Amino acid sequence: MSILRGSATRSATRRQLIQVGAMAAAGLMLPARAALAQTPVASDVSGTFKAMSWESEAEMRKWFLHTEKFFSTWYPNLKPEIEYGITWADYWTKLQTTIAGGAQMDMCWMHDSRAQSYANLGMIQSLDDYIAASPPPDWPDAYFTSQVDAFRYQGSQYAIPYDWATGGFYINLDVLDKAGVEVPTAEWTFDQLLEAGQKIKASMANPDDAWGFYLPTQSHQVDWIAKNFGGQLFTADPLTSHFDDPNTIAAFQYLYDAIWTHKVMPPPASMEGMGLNQQTAFASSLLGIMYSLNDEAFVFGEIVGDKAKWTVAPTPTGVNGRVQFAGGSGFSIPSTAKYPDISYEYLKFMATDPANLPITAKMGSMFVSRKDAWQNAMPDPSQVDPEAYKQVFFTLGEKDGQVPLYFPGYQQWDSSIYVKNMDRLWAGATDDVAGVCQQVHAETQKLFESMGG
Amino acid sequence: MSQHNLPNDRGRAINTGDVLAWLLLSVLGVFWLMPFLWMLSSSLKSLAEIYSFPPNLLPEQLQWWNYIDAWNAVPFARFFVNSVIVSVGTTAGVLLTSSMAGYSFSRLRYPGRDKLFLAYLATMMVPFPVLIIPLFILMGRVGLVDTLIGLILPAAFSAWGTFLMRQFMLSIPREVEEAARVDGASYWRIYAQIILPLCKPVIATLGIFTFLGSWNEFLWPLIMISSVQNKTLPLGLTMFQGQAAVETPWQLVMAAATFSILPVLVLFVLGQKYYVRGIATTGVKG
Structure with a gap:
């Protein structure tokens, strides 16, 4: 039972936890830190609780609501200081420097693409003992499996996920109507997508x-x-x-051909040269089908305005079934936390309190980490068809969603090996897709060997 | 006099080359002005118009309220004050320490002076990112993390500024200083009343460069400042930006960027002469 369900249940819960804490103190088998996680927090703990987030000023409002509720209810003498409004790229520089510098940081926003690297460097703490002592409600079954797993490193959990995002297609209906192309379905193949792309372009x-x-x-x-x-x-x-796998090479060959052979997909440099990005091209009816994450549906109404009619559709099915992109964010406890036990209670409250979920989902434009709260993350029907949105991003996402393998050092690999080599393909500097993939494979294997396997 | 050789108001003949140069410079001027004009234009557009192609330089409907929304969304007045405190404080610190060090390295004689100067100059070779973590730890130990003093203090010492001051002071005739010494002036008095007044041009140049650098500084404030009330303008501007670019209200970012550069623009107009001279003197890119 959560200690943070709400004020109505709080007294009984706290009493129960006092008993649990007393038993732990008496020498029952709970590890010391796990015991602390369940021990009722002394409401007179005073000081400053520090956290760091990449959220913008607008997105931060919901977290302030939850934060205010948590601290005013249980820790009125603990002053929360959450640093926010840091851009995504700068956030990681700042977080790493702060932790490496030994400064107090009690809680931090974490992303699945970085969690393994931070866990590997010992910059965030394992939550296993805390979860064992006081798991989030219905953990882990009620949560998106892909997202729970994305925050595991060497068998330990390093974050409690608070959101979940999936990928799909945004469809410019005006463009497709003109081209006589149907809206894609989940049964479409990549060949059908290519054919549709050619018709649209023509x-x-x-x-x-x-x-x-x-x-x-x-x-x-x-x-x-x-x-x-x-x-x-x-x-x-x-x-x-597996960059040398013929099927992996075939995927890159498809992307290369879409850009340079069939010219149905914009090369990044060409768009930049025109002062465009894919959203602008889509909103200006220069692009028929655009891949992006579900959260863009919440801002597309404002971006597209009345320039075009649009909807969402699933990404295609491949030769071995269908896989869809999934990913998301969570909360972690840095290694320099002064109040790690309170931090666990706080992050659990923020990510899982039922009273928070509707607000978090609505303001975060994402599905929250609990599967049963999906309906709170639906966009306004005036923006996009809720049924289509649910089907594309939630139903299929839950079924087919997979998080990429973000091994420790992934970001470094990405910039020093992947981007360095693959940009030659996307820029049209070479047409040797297999050769570039083999080069990436060789350099990646060398990196993995230097990492010890 | 041919029609290609007209006199200008100073009496010098204007030739075809001059006209071509002006034309070229005018085109380049407009080209260089485009980012600024684009920022101004985007600050007055709706988000939908920003995401339109082909883009229009002139907004369809002026959205003046973007400025009000941006100003009200985050405490920009506070950010302005912080930026002014940090920039003025840093500039004053750099001018003081650089001029004193420059005076010492150029006019005083003591053993190891030139080696010391070279050692100080060599610190310019150490990239700042390498120093960030040690400096952050140091600031943490003296309790200056998340304070404006913590931004000013490390920036108040400049090897480049010292170099600039020293080189300028070397050009001042030694006789001026010797005359003062004959009259019984102390080193401090010579520095304050003889040398410094003669260094006005280089002080103005160094002051403008330091102020602009400090005003635009991002990395060190990013690391050091954690509370909203201590943020400077460059940090404040990022508070609008969402995790994904498409989630960012660019019209507000552009409005905020426009009013954040106004003080710098005024400073540049007032001190343009010294800024240009500084570039010419030091070879530093503007």
Whole structure:
């Protein structure tokens, strides 16, 4: 039972936990730290509780609501100081410096793409003892499995997920109508997508500066495409590169051909040269089908305005079944936490309190980490068809969603190996897809060997 | 006099080359002005218009309230005050320490002076990112993390500023100083009343460069400042930005960026002469 369900149940719960704490103190088998997690917190604990977030000023409002409730109810003498409004890229520089510098940091926002690296460096703490002593309600069954697993490193849990995002297609209906192309379904193959892209491009007034579809080329977003082609980028235990797998190469060949052979997909440099990004191209009806995450649906109404009609659709099915991108964020306890026990209670409260979930889901534009709270994360029907949104991002996402393998040092690998080599393909500097993939494979394997396997 | 050789108001003949140069410079001027104009234009657009293609330089409907929304969304007045405190404090610190060190390295004679100067100059070779964690730990130990003093203090010592002051002071005739010494002036008095007044041009140059650098400084404040009330303008500007670019209200970011550069713009207009001279003197890119 959570100690943080709400004020109505708080007294009884706290009494129960006092008993648990007393038993632990008397020498029952709970580990010391786990006992602390369950021990009722002394409401007279005073000081400053420090946390760090990448959220913008607007997104932060919901967390302040929950924070205010938590601290005013249980720790009125503990002053929370949450640092926010740091851009995504700068956040990691700051978090790493702060922890490496030994400064107090009691809680931090964590992302699945970074969790393993931070856990490997000992910068965040394992939550296993806390979870064993006082698990979040219905843990882990009620939570998206892919997201729970994404925050595990060497068998330990390093974050409690608070949100979950999936990928899908945004469809410019005006463009598809003009091209005579149906809205994609989950049964579409990648060949059908290519065919649709060619039709869309041909139907444009100026086909040279317009495109059929946009698929991502970043490493973490290519992962699901490679899996649909029957390949993969890496496997764990031991870490192994699969960039030399013919199916993985076929996925990159598909992307290369879409950009340079069929010219149905915009090369990044060409879009930049026109002062465009994919959202602008989509909103201006220069792009028919655009891949992105579910949260963009919440801002697309404002971005597209009345320039075009749009909806959402599933990504295609590959030769070995269907895989969809999934990912998300969580809360972790840094190694420099002064109040790690309170931090666990706080992050559990923020991520799982039923009273928080509707607010978090609505303001965060994401599905929250609990599967049963999906309906709180639905966009306004005036923006996009809720049924289509649910089908594409929730139902299929839950069924087919997979988080990429973000091994420790992933970001370094991405910039020093993947981007360095693959940018030559996306820029059209070479057409040797297999050669580039083999090069990435060789360099990646060398890196893995230097990491000890 | 041919029609290609007209006199200008100073009596010098204007030739075709001059006209071509002006034309070229005008085109380049507009080209260089474009980012600023684009920022101004985007600050007055709706988000939907920002995401339109082809883009329009002139907004369809002026959204003046973007400025009000941006100003009210985060405490920009506080950020302004913080930026002014940090920039003025840093500039004053750099001018004081650099001029004193420059005076010492250029006018005083003592054993190891030049080696000491070279050692100080060599600190310019150490990239700042390497120093961040040790400096952060140091600031933490003296209790200056998340304070404006913590931003000013490490920046108040500049090897480059010292170099600049020393080189300028070396050009001042030694006779001036010797005359003062004959009159019984102390080293301090010579520095304060003889040398410094002669260094006004280099002080202005160093002051402007330091102020602009401090005003735009991002990395060190990012690491050091954690509370909203101590944020400077560059940090405040990032408070609008969402995790994904598409979640960012760019019209508010552009409005905030526009009013954040106004003080710098005023400073530049007032001290343009010294800024340009500084670039010419030091070879530093503007």
